Amino acid sequence: MHISPVLWQFLVKWLTNSALFPREASTIAPYADALYFFLLLITIVGLVLVGGLVFGFAIRYRKDRNPVATQVEGSTLLEATWTIIPLALFLIVFVWGALLYFRIYNPPTNAMNIYVVGKQWMWKAEHPGGQHEINNLHVPTGQPVQLTMISQDVFHSFSIPDFRVKREVIPGRYSTVWFEATTPGTYHIFCTQYCGTKHSGMIGEVTVLTPEDYKKWTEGSTSGMSLAQNGERLFASMGCNACHSGNAASRGPSLAGVYGSKLRLASGGEVLVNEAYLRDAILNPSQHVTVGYAPIMPTYQGQISEEGLIDLVEYLKALKTNYRVQQTLTTSESNQAAPMTPEVVKP
Amino acid sequence: MSTTSSTIVNLPDQRTATLPKKNYINAEDGMLSWLLTGDHKRIAMLYLVSITFFFFIGSVFASLIRLELLTPQPDLVASDTYNKLFSMHGIVMVFLFLVPSVPATLGNFLIPIMIGAKDLAFPKINLLSWYLYMIGGIFTLAALVLGGVDTGWTFTTPLSTHYLNTHVVTAGLGVFIIGFSSIFTGLNFIVTIHRMRAPGMTWFRMPLFVWSNYAASILMVLGTPVLAITLVLVVLERTIHIGVFDPQLGGDPLLFQHLFWFYSHPAVYIMILPGMGVISEVISTFSRKRVFGYTAVAFSSVAIAVFGFFVWEHHMFIMGVSNYSALVFSLLTMLVAVPSAIKVFNWAFTLQKGSITFETPMLYAFAFIGLFTIGGLTGVFLGSLGMDIHLTETYFIVAHFHYVMVGGMLMAFLGGVHFWWPKMTGRMYPESLSKLSAVTSFIGFNLTFMPQFILGYLGMPRRYHAYPAEYQVLNVLSTAGATVLGIGFLLPLIYLAWSLKYGAIAGNNPWQATGLEWQIQSPPLTENFIETPIVDYEAYDYEWLAHKTEQEVTTVG
Numbered sequence: 001m002h003i004s005p006v007l008w009q010f011l012v013k014w015l016t017n018s019a020l021f022p023r024e025a026s027t028i029a030p031y032a033d034a035l036y037f038f039l040l041l042i043t044i045v046g047l048v049l050v051g052g053l054v055f056g057f058a059i060r061y062r063k064d065r066n067p068v069a070t071q072v073e074g075s076t077l078l079e080a081t082w083t084i085i086p087l088a089l090f091l092i093v094f095v096w097g098a099l100l101y102f103r104i105y106n107p108p109t110n111a112m113n114i115y116v117v118g119k120q121w122m123w124k125a126e127h128p129g130g131q132h133e134i135n136n137l138h139v140p141t142g143q144p145v146q147l148t149m150i151s152q153d154v155f156h157s158f159s160i161p162d163f164r165v166k167r168e169v170i171p172g173r174y175s176t177v178w179f180e181a182t183t184p185g186t187y188h189i190f191c192t193q194y195c196g197t198k199h200s201g202m203i204g205e206v207t208v209l210t211p212e213d214y215k216k217w218t219e220g221s222t223s224g225m226s227l228a229q230n231g232e233r234l235f236a237s238m239g240c241n242a243c244h245s246g247n248a249a250s251r252g253p254s255l256a257g258v259y260g261s262k263l264r265l266a267s268g269g270e271v272l273v274n275e276a277y278l279r280d281a282i283l284n285p286s287q288h289v290t291v292g293y294a295p296i297m298p299t300y301q302g303q304i305s306e307e308g309l310i311d312l313v314e315y316l317k318a319l320k321t322n323y324r325v326q327q328t329l330t331t332s333e334s335n336q337a338a339p340m341t342p343e344v345v346k347p
Numbered sequence: 348m349s350t351t352s353s354t355i356v357n358l359p360d361q362r363t364a365t366l367p368k369k370n371y372i373n374a375e376d377g378m379l380s381w382l383l384t385g386d387h388k389r390i391a392m393l394y395l396v397s398i399t400f401f402f403f404i405g406s407v408f409a410s411l412i413r414l415e416l417l418t419p420q421p422d423l424v425a426s427d428t429y430n431k432l433f434s435m436h437g438i439v440m441v442f443l444f445l446v447p448s449v450p451a452t453l454g455n456f457l458i459p460i461m462i463g464a465k466d467l468a469f470p471k472i473n474l475l476s477w478y479l480y481m482i483g484g485i486f487t488l489a490a491l492v493l494g495g496v497d498t499g500w501t502f503t504t505p506l507s508t509h510y511l512n513t514h515v516v517t518a519g520l521g522v523f524i525i526g527f528s529s530i531f532t533g534l535n536f537i538v539t540i541h542r543m544r545a546p547g548m549t550w551f552r553m554p555l556f557v558w559s560n561y562a563a564s565i566l567m568v569l570g571t572p573v574l575a576i577t578l579v580l581v582v583l584e585r586t587i588h589i590g591v592f593d594p595q596l597g598g599d600p601l602l603f604q605h606l607f608w609f610y611s612h613p614a615v616y617i618m619i620l621p622g623m624g625v626i627s628e629v630i631s632t633f634s635r636k637r638v639f640g641y642t643a644v645a646f647s648s649v650a651i652a653v654f655g656f657f658v659w660e661h662h663m664f665i666m667g668v669s670n671y672s673a674l675v676f677s678l679l680t681m682l683v684a685v686p687s688a689i690k691v692f693n694w695a696f697t698l699q700k701g702s703i704t705f706e707t708p709m710l711y712a713f714a715f716i717g718l719f720t721i722g723g724l725t726g727v728f729l730g731s732l733g734m735d736i737h738l739t740e741t742y743f744i745v746a747h748f749h750y751v752m753v754g755g756m757l758m759a760f761l762g763g764v765h766f767w768w769p770k771m772t773g774r775m776y777p778e779s780l781s782k783l784s785a786v787t788s789f790i791g792f793n794l795t796f797m798p799q800f801i802l803g804y805l806g807m808p809r810r811y812h813a814y815p816a817e818y819q820v821l822n823v824l825s826t827a828g829a830t831v832l833g834i835g836f837l838l839p840l841i842y843l844a845w846s847l848k849y850g851a852i853a854g855n856n857p858w859q860a861t862g863l864e865w866q867i868q869s870p871p872l873t874e875n876f877i878e879t880p881i882v883d884y885e886a887y888d889y890e891w892l893a894h895k896t897e898q899e900v901t902t903v904g
Contacts, residue, residue: 019817022805035734036804043724050691050720054713057698061634062705064353069702069889074640074693082692083685090681093731098674100733105670120510154506155600157665157740161806164737168666170601171505172594175667188815192740192808194499196510197426200811301595 025187025208026163027180028104033164035096042089104165107178111144115227115310118149118156118169121198123189126310129218130226135204137189138221139181140214146178148275152306157193160206168193174276181208231315232324234308241329243297246322252297253290256325259317264291278313355633355704355859358775364852366773370870385470386873391456392771393477394447395764399840401443401484406836408436413795413829416822421813429812430497431513435487437500438518442525443484445752446614449621450567451480451532453763454560456771458536460864460871461554463545463880468538469531476531479524486521490514499810501611502577504592504603508584516582523578526571529617533567536560545863547882551645554862554886555638558645559624562652566613566620570656574610577603601666608659616655618752619719620648622759623690626712629766630694632860633709634701637887640693647686654683664735673732680730687723691716706858707778710785711762718754718792722747725800743803746796754792761788761839768843769857773870774850780842788835794828861892 024030060066114137115126125133139145149158151171158177159166167177191202209217235241243252259278262270266289271277281288282304285297304312319325358364371388381389412432415423424432455473459466467473490496496518498507507515540561544553581603583589590596592603631638638644660668660676694716703709725747728734738744768776798821807818814822856865863880864871884891 019805019820020801032733032737035731036728036737039724039728039731039734042727043721046724047717047720050695051717053692053695054698054716057695057701058703058705058713061698061701061703062353063355063702066700066702069635070700071637071890072639072696072700073637074643075696078692078696079640079643079689083689086688087682087685090684090727093727094678094681097731097733097735098677100731101664101673101677101736102670104733104736154510155503159740159806159808161737161741166665166736166740170667172600173667188806190806190808190811194430194503194506194810196497196506197430199430200421200426200808200813 022164023162023183023185023187025181025183025185026160026165027182028100029162029164029182031100031103035093035100038096039093042093105167105177107146107176108144111146111178113146113148114139115314116147116149116158116169117152117306117310118158118191118202119152120154120196121191121202123158123191123202123204124307126227126307127218128227128314130223130229131218131221132223135189137204137206138209138214138217139206140209140211141181141184142211144178144180146176148174148176150174150279150306154195155193156191156195156202159190159192160187161190162187163206166192174279181206184208184210184213227311227314228318229315231311231313232328234304234312235315235325236328236332238300238304240312241325241332245325245329247326251294253293254322255316256319256322259319265289266291266293266295275313275317278316279309282309282312353704354706355635356706356775356778356857357854357859358851358857359854361851364854366852367868367870367872369872370773370868371873372772372870374873383474385466385474387455387459387467387470387473388771388871388873390473390477391452391454394451394455394480397477397481397484398444398447398452401439403840404488405436405439405444406833408432408439410829410833412436413826415812416814417826419814419816419819419822426812427497428495430499430810431495433810434497434499435491435495438487438496438522440752441500441614441618442522443480443487445618445756446525446529446567447480447532448618448756448760449625449763450536450560450563450617451476451528453556453625453760453767454536454621455532457767457864458557458560459539459543460867460875461557461862462540462543462548463863463876463882464539464543465874465876467535468543469535472531473535476528476535479528479531483521483523483525483528486517486524490518490521493517501607502581503607504581504584504600505594507581508592515585519578519582523575523582526575526578529567530571533564533571536564537568540564545880545882551642552882552885554624555627555641555644555648556621556624559620559627559648562648563617563620565652566617566655570610570613570617573606574614577606577610580606601663601668604663604666605659608662609656612659612662613652613655615748615751616651618756620651622715622756622763623648625759625763625766626694626715628860628862629708629712629762630697631887632766632858633706633712634698634703635859635889636697636701637885637889638693639696639699640689641886643689644693647689650686651683654679654686658683658730661730661735664732665739677730677732681727684723684727684730687719691720691723707776707781707785708762708766710782710789711758711765714785714789714792715755715758715762718750718758718789722750722755725750737806738803740808741803742799742807742809745809746799746803749796749799754796758788758792761785764839764843766858767864768846769853770864770869770871772847772850773853774846775853775857776839776846776850777842780838784835784838784842787838788832791828791831791833791835795825795832796828798822798824798828859892861887861889 117124123135125137149169151169156169158169163179165177165179167175185208187206189204189206243250244255246254258273261273263273264270283301286295289295371386493514496513496515498515580591584592590598592598592600627638658680661680664673802821807814853869855868
């Protein structure tokens with residue numbers, strides 16, 4: 001047998017590059033793979049069992065060897081056996097899978113947050129420090145990273161196979177996923193939900209860096225303004241501060257320290273203020289009126305981009321006092337008090 | 348009589364045998380007599396021809412997809428074209444082939460005969476359902492000819508309602524209309540099985556094929572209207588922006604997913620249950636034994652139908668549904684896997700102490716058991732919450748449902764067509780060629796879809812026109828397999844057509860099977876039975892059959 005050296009090299013390269021099994025590059029990956037191997041084991045055992053029974057019986061009881069069949073009604077004992085054993089196995093898989101699911105979808109409290117906006121056909125990542133990336137995501141090793149994601153148009157799905165994580169990216173609502181990368185390198189990002197013409201072009205790379213390299217990268221690629229700083233500017237330029245000034249007499253509630261608190265709503269009931277709530281309250285204010293306030297805030301639907309909303313949310317998350325809000329407001333009001341063109345006197 | 352020890356085939360003497368002078372095929376002549384017929388057997392043949400036509404259209408799309416995926420680069424077709432190919436492949440295969448495949452052809456032909464009735468309860472509605480199917484099919488073809496549709500077979504909003512510029516409404520209406528054909532078929536079966544059983548044909552004397560079609564009919568009648576509503580909402584959202592699914596107008600995009608999968612998960616059981624019925628008949632016949640645990644197999648069909656309605660959210664585990672509802676749906680998904688396991692073991696034990704022969708339908712049944720076991724067990728991977736996160740929306744899921752739908756349902760369909768071909772046409776298919784095609788499809792199938800499980804775990808997303816170069820080897824294997832599989836599917840088309848004219852005369856009961864359909868002439872009379880049969884024996888009672896044959900010999904002799 002002679003194998004062409006080119007083919008041989010190709011096969012060796014393919015096998016050594018682990019073409020049958022993805023890399024394990026996050027802390028979750030080994031957990032997912034453990035369940036995968038357990039499931040593979042069940043499948044192989046089940047297949048061997050069924051195959052053994054079918055082939056065994058087919059050989060033992062073929063017509064040549066067993067010309068006359070013996071009629072058998074059935075057997076309650078056997079029925080019970082092959083009901084209970086598969087059920088028990090499936091229940092183990094259920095519990096194991098549920099534990100893994102909660103592990104993947106419940107981020108640890110110390111996770112750093114990065115925003116991801118999906119749109120036809122690109123991924124935009126927004127780091128709190130003001131680093132913006134397209135179809136790329138830089139993360140450090142050894143640090144839990146939470147992605148807060150939203151779509152600007154259709155359903156997308158953010159998948160990093162080598163981390164074994166994936167989450168649907170939905171228009172109009174935040175979804176989150178977290179991971180902790182373990183090995184520096186670059187890994188595929190795929191959009192796995194069909195999203196139109198260039199679905200297969202909606203791909204990117206996660207670049208995992210050591211903490212030192214990551215620090216260098218953050219410093220070298222910041223846009224100069226953090227998300228919260230951008231948000232502060234928007235807060236003033238859109239006039240949010242006019243009502244949400246923190247003054248006792250102002251028409252809107254104070255927003256300092258509101259993030260993470262429990263809010264009583266005019267419609268009754270209590271909500272936990274998180275990113276999703278803040279976003280909804282800006283776009284659909286009439287549905288989220290704080291108790292004691294009038295439903296006078298206009299909707300900002302269509303007036304602000306998803307990135308702008310992220311800036312505002314980040315700003316509000318960090319907002320602890322109204323000192324700067326009021327300062328900005330005073331400055332802008334004093335500007336208005338400056339000499340203006342006299343009004344035209346109507347006859 | 349030509350029986351060797353390794354076969355049960357029992358054909359009349361070919362030198363003297365003729366087809367019955369009067370039968371449903373030659374009862375009336377002319378195209379109109381077929382197009383206006385109320386005979387369930389003729390309608391079944393109309394369906395058989397039409398679904399075969401659509402199957403080959405769907406296969407052409409599949410071949411083009413596999414050809415494109417030979418190379419990582421997008422080189423054979425443009426991205427939009429590729430998206431249309433997999434969308435049309437899904438729509439045609441699911442709605443125009445898989446859903447009607449066994450029920451509308453074999454079910455239509457056999458259910459009335461199996462329970463000793465002259466026809467279905469509503470023959471005209473039966474014909475109407477074929478016309479609806481054809482109209483729906485024409486809409487789908489129109490969408491194709493006008494330039495195609497690229498929503499994927501799932502019509503996902505808001506992509507389908509706001510972002511695509513293709514013939515979504517035409518295709519949606521097509522599927523909407525086909526849905527009614529399926530509702531009518533289901534309704535007809537339910538009424539027929541309840542009201543028209545021959546004297547003595549109690550529920551627990553019915554062949555398991557009837558049970559499984561009964562269970563599928565319940566799903567068709569209760570599930571399909573939800574699909575119809577969903578598609579109407581998509582069309583309205585697209586044309587007049589009613590804002591049910593659009594978040595900009597206060598709609599909920601996840602609502603579409605709930606509604607769509609509320610039908611489309613039970614639809615999976617609509618597709619597989621009748622196939623399971625075929626397997627029960629075939630395995631019993633070729634092992635000369637009653638089906639092991641008849642009641643367990645019958646009730647497991649009903650259990651699948653009932654549980655099948657409460658698992659739809661497992662298509663949405665990563666879509667931000669509540670973690671706790673995900674728990675409930677994952678648990679129910681595990682439960683629905685159990686009745687399928689019960690069936691597989693009962694089939695295996697039907698073989699025990701049998702007297703087994705290996706004609707083509709039996710080979711297809713063996714292929715079914717193996718492939719369905721793999722398809723079913725990989726479904727457990729996907730039902731398991733944490734595992735689903737990594738596997739969903741990848742080639743793993745593509746491989747999984749092809750193992751169930753093609754490896755399961757299509758194998759069962761082909762097995763059933765071969766099994767009842769002598770009854771439907773009065774002639775035998777060529778045995779060795781058909782064995783070759785069964786083995787070819789089995790090998791081709793595994794070569795096509797086994798690599799896709801590996802691709803899926805590696806992370807290759809489904810519906811990708813281009814893919815990273817490291818996935819190429821497995822994709823080439825898959826395409827090579829698809830070529831073999833294609834040959835395995837083309838062969839039966841050719842030799843079955845050939846056998847219509849040149850096949851050996853089959854006689855009433857070439858397989859020595861026990862069902863009522865085998866006790867009448869092949870092809871049957873238009874009215875099936877000369878006098879209404881009185882059933883005084885259980886299903887799969889081979890002793891009764893032996894006794895009956897003995898008596899006939901003595902009376903005739």
